[in-house]
Amino acid sequence: MTSQAYLSELFSLEGRVAMVTGGSSGIGRAITGALARAGASVVVVARREAELAATVGELEAQGARAAWVGADLGTRDGVRAAAEGAVKAFGEPDILVNCAGINLRPPIGELGEDVWDTTMAVNLEAPHLLGQRFGPGMAERGFGRIIHITSQQAHRAFVQSGAYGVSKGALESLARSQAEAWSPYGVTCNTLVPGFVMTPLNTRLSSDPEKVAALAARTMIGRNGLAEDFAGAAVFLASRASAYVTGQSIFVDGGFSVH
Numbered sequence: 001m002t003s004q005a006y007l008s009e010l011f012s013l014e015g016r017v018a019m020v021t022g023g024s025s026g027i028g029r030a031i032t033g034a035l036a037r038a039g040a041s042v043v044v045v046a047r048r049e050a051e052l053a054a055t056v057g058e059l060e061a062q063g064a065r066a067a068w069v070g071a072d073l074g075t076r077d078g079v080r081a082a083a084e085g086a087v088k089a090f091g092e093p094d095i096l097v098n099c100a101g102i103n104l105r106p107p108i109g110e111l112g113e114d115v116w117d118t119t120m121a122v123n124l125e126a127p128h129l130l131g132q133r134f135g136p137g138m139a140e141r142g143f144g145r146i147i148h149i150t151s152q153q154a155h156r157a158f159v160q161s162g163a164y165g166v167s168k169g170a171l172e173s174l175a176r177s178q179a180e181a182w183s184p185y186g187v188t189c190n191t192l193v194p195g196f197v198m199t200p201l202n203t204r205l206s207s208d209p210e211k212v213a214a215l216a217a218r219t220m221i222g223r224n225g226l227a228e229d230f231a232g233a234a235v236f237l238a239s240r241a242s243a244y245v246t247g248q249s250i251f252v253d254g255g256f257s258v259h
């Protein structure tokens with residue numbers, strides 16, 4: 001067997017269908033590109049159409065199969081529309097990546113009900129509803145991969161975690177509940193845990209060079225994360241190679257969490 005064939009057997013996503021929420025920006029865009037280049041047909045879901053079209057256009061220009069659905073995951077109707085739109089593109093997904101997320105940042109003492117509700121809807125309820133929609137079908141077909149993107153704030157308070165940290169902590173619990181339900185049928189459910197990654201989500205923090213340097217110094221590797229750092233871990237969790245990895249939180253944070 002050639003090394004190419006061996007790597008293919010472990011990691012190729014050829015013939016798989018993936019749905020990536022929040023796949024038009026930052027970490028989600030890097031994961032979308034990685035899954036598509038590894039062979040999957042990928043449907044990207046977010047609200048802004050120009051970013052969606054640009055993401056898909058870039059992948060199609062490289063010969064990958066990609067499509068997009070514009071939907072607001074902050075409402076139940078939006079989540080349903082996203083799911084049905086995604087299925088129309090390439091059929092039922094084998095891989096679901098819940099990467100769409102918002103961080104509205106008011107400290108818990110100043111938190112209004114609107115911020116709480118929106119945060120929970122996008123960061124927690126949408127991943128749950130998409131799991132309910134697609135998990136049973138994956139289990140019936142005997143293969144599935146559900147990957148959630150959480151945060152170091154699932155594990156520690158950090159610059160006013162507010163509702164955001166709560167939603168991400170619950171998302172890690174959701175992954176374990178889903179893993180318990182569907183792992184016996186070939187559906188693994190895991191989370192990728194970023195530290196501090198330079199993306200549009202972080203514009204406020206990342207535009208302060210002193211804070212950026214201080215955060216980089218807290219990692220072991222000595223730099224902050226880049227969206228591309230998630231490519232390999234996402235392909236691994238989406239592939240056959242990770243068949244015995246489930247219910248886990250995998251930190252992709254340059255050692256931030258253990259320093």
Ligand SMILES: NC(=O)c1ccc[n+]([C@@H]2O[C@H](COP(=O)([O-])OP(=O)(O)OC[C@H]3O[C@@H](n4cnc5c(N)ncnc54)[C@H](OP(=O)(O)O)[C@@H]3O)[C@@H](O)[C@H]2O)c1
Nearest residue numbers: 022024025026027046047048072073100101151197199201
């Ligand atoms: N960057 C970090 O340091 C960091 C650290 C820890 C965890 N994370 C997590 O990593 C994930 C990706 O973050 P990122 O930094 O890559 O952020 P980003 O660049 O701001 O991307 C967020 C994505 O989510 C989509 N989205 C947001 N609200 C949505 C909604 N209501 N409906 C549909 N799509 C929605 C956005 O598209 P539209 O705005 O067009 O809808 C965009 O595609 C998030 O879950 C975040 O919590 C990031």
